[in-house]
Amino acid sequence: MKVELTGMDGGMVDISPEVFQSLKTVFRGPVLTPDDAPYEELRKVWNAMIDRRPGLIVRCTGTADVVQAVRFAREHRVLVSVRSGGHNIAGLAVCEGGLMIDMSLLRGVWVDPVQRVARAQAGCTLGDVDRETQLHGLAAVLGFVSATGIAGLTVGGGFGYLTRRHGWTCDTVLAMEVVTSDGKVLRASAGENSDLYWALRGGGGNFGIVTSFEYRLFPVGPEILGGAIAWRGEDAKQVFDAYRELTDGAPRELTSVAVLRIAPPAPWLPKEVHGKPIAAIFVCHSGDTEEGEVLLSRLRKVGQPVADIVTRRPYTQMQSLLDATQPKGRRYYWKSHYLAGVSPEAIEIAIAHAGRIRSPHSAIIFFQIQGALNELPADHSPAGNRDAAYVINITASWEKPDDDDINVRWAQDCFEATRSYSTGGTYINFLTEEEGADRIEAAYGRSILQRLAALKRKYDPDDFFRHTKRVSVTLPATPAPCPTTA
Numbered sequence: 001m002k003v004e005l006t007g008m009d010g011g012m013v014d015i016s017p018e019v020f021q022s023l024k025t026v027f028r029g030p031v032l033t034p035d036d037a038p039y040e041e042l043r044k045v046w047n048a049m050i051d052r053r054p055g056l057i058v059r060c061t062g063t064a065d066v067v068q069a070v071r072f073a074r075e076h077r078v079l080v081s082v083r084s085g086g087h088n089i090a091g092l093a094v095c096e097g098g099l100m101i102d103m104s105l106l107r108g109v110w111v112d113p114v115q116r117v118a119r120a121q122a123g124c125t126l127g128d129v130d131r132e133t134q135l136h137g138l139a140a141v142l143g144f145v146s147a148t149g150i151a152g153l154t155v156g157g158g159f160g161y162l163t164r165r166h167g168w169t170c171d172t173v174l175a176m177e178v179v180t181s182d183g184k185v186l187r188a189s190a191g192e193n194s195d196l197y198w199a200l201r202g203g204g205g206n207f208g209i210v211t212s213f214e215y216r217l218f219p220v221g222p223e224i225l226g227g228a229i230a231w232r233g234e235d236a237k238q239v240f241d242a243y244r245e246l247t248d249g250a251p252r253e254l255t256s257v258a259v260l261r262i263a264p265p266a267p268w269l270p271k272e273v274h275g276k277p278i279a280a281i282f283v284c285h286s287g288d289t290e291e292g293e294v295l296l297s298r299l300r301k302v303g304q305p306v307a308d309i310v311t312r313r314p315y316t317q318m319q320s321l322l323d324a325t326q327p328k329g330r331r332y333y334w335k336s337h338y339l340a341g342v343s344p345e346a347i348e349i350a351i352a353h354a355g356r357i358r359s360p361h362s363a364i365i366f367f368q369i370q371g372a373l374n375e376l377p378a379d380h381s382p383a384g385n386r387d388a389a390y391v392i393n394i395t396a397s398w399e400k401p402d403d404d405d406i407n408v409r410w411a412q413d414c415f416e417a418t419r420s421y422s423t424g425g426t427y428i429n430f431l432t433e434e435e436g437a438d439r440i441e442a443a444y445g446r447s448i449l450q451r452l453a454a455l456k457r458k459y460d461p462d463d464f465f466r467h468t469k470r471v472s473v474t475l476p477a478t479p480a481p482c483p484t485t486a
């Protein structure tokens, strides 16, 4: 059969029946056209705002398939996108008309409990890795929602309940296997291709397709003290004052996430608050449980909580507590900044915007990340932002396309109103589809972006991996240094 694909330059590329057949011959995994049954489900990503149709989807079963996909796309100058977990809000995993290289069949995890290292294939979700590492009472530094892909999260930075103790996820990566734009298979680590290793720890999908990651593991659980406490929306100010006190000087074993939203009909929340505004704090204390209980006892005395499910529970359960709030297939739009602290003024603004929320699924979320990441050198990895203490994520989520405008506007308004409290930085993995060069620069800062752009020229001079948040943006010329006067 003849196939038409979008080319790297945006024009159309005709793939003859013979060439298509030879791709199918050299490829071990399924090669899917829009006529094949699984195509429709696979082209859809987590965010239903993204509605693109790749011309072909190739499902890789190993590194050799990734190499074949890259060679094919390079030879025919076809646009590619790389899908691992498919959770990127901007839908970077799926390109219109091009070749989607799907990694999601690659879900192997191997744990070395003695060396405390896990090797995980790029199609793993966070849950896949936690499940295997927790068998040994160990954990990698991953994110908060178990269905998220490890690959996009790690190459963009990554933060979660263990970040305060150990840094960005990418700061804990020891090595990666990577297929570069010329189809070579390289190992990237501190000792091998160290510049590529640096670039891939935050520089996103610009440099190659990672087929597996080696993570440093840390002793965690298997039980931790964690869960959530919720209050009525009327108590939000008091709750956030307590959140500020709790997080100020809290030991790194404690990570807490404060949320303003409408109460969902979740079994842990009493029926009388369903559909009404609430403030909730999710906590995970991964150290000594008794110390955790003492720390949280003050929080439990704030106002009159309507629900309290903080208890000893498996770490893997904690890692999926937020899953139900973020299902695949709803419409999502996020705006986000890093904050150096949570000031009473910023909280007041957030509470006011929470009062104007347009959908029962939307939320304003504060994550504390302060700790180990602040102690590493500014350019330790491109994830950078070593001055960030919190992330605010304004997450609009709704069901009907007709409601797009009001929900997007709500998130944008709240973002603009809180902008002056930002460090100026933002998280590359939270950037939406329309956020371009200025926001990419905000995510990296000028000097890291320039270093990434130079490495892009070395590892991907043709911008083969262009369907991502591109670091090869044209930067204004660096001003000449001022002449020194004697």
Ligand SMILES: Cc1cc2nc3c(=O)[nH]c(=O)nc-3n(C[C@H](O)[C@H](O)[C@H](O)COP(=O)(O)OP(=O)(O)OC[C@H]3O[C@@H](n4cnc5c(N)ncnc54)[C@H](O)[C@@H]3O)c2cc1C
Pocket (backbone or CB within 6 Å): 045, 046, 081, 082, 083, 084, 085, 086, 087, 088, 089, 091, 092, 093, 094, 103, 122, 142, 143, 144, 145, 148, 149, 150, 151, 152, 153, 154, 155, 156, 157, 158, 159, 160, 204, 205, 206, 208, 209, 210, 211, 326, 429, 430, 467, 468, 469
């Ligand atoms: C519900 C939800 C919860 C989240 N929670 C967190 C969180 O707690 N912490 C956090 O840090 N982030 C979080 N994120 C953001 C998350 O890090 C990004 O969405 C990330 O892109 C997800 O990775 P993925 O593999 O699913 O991405 P995909 O959508 O599959 O891919 C996104 C992009 O990543 C790059 N990429 C993907 N696979 C590879 C690969 N194998 N090699 C090289 N580049 C690749 C490509 O540029 C690709 O286009 C969350 C996102 C969602 C939707």
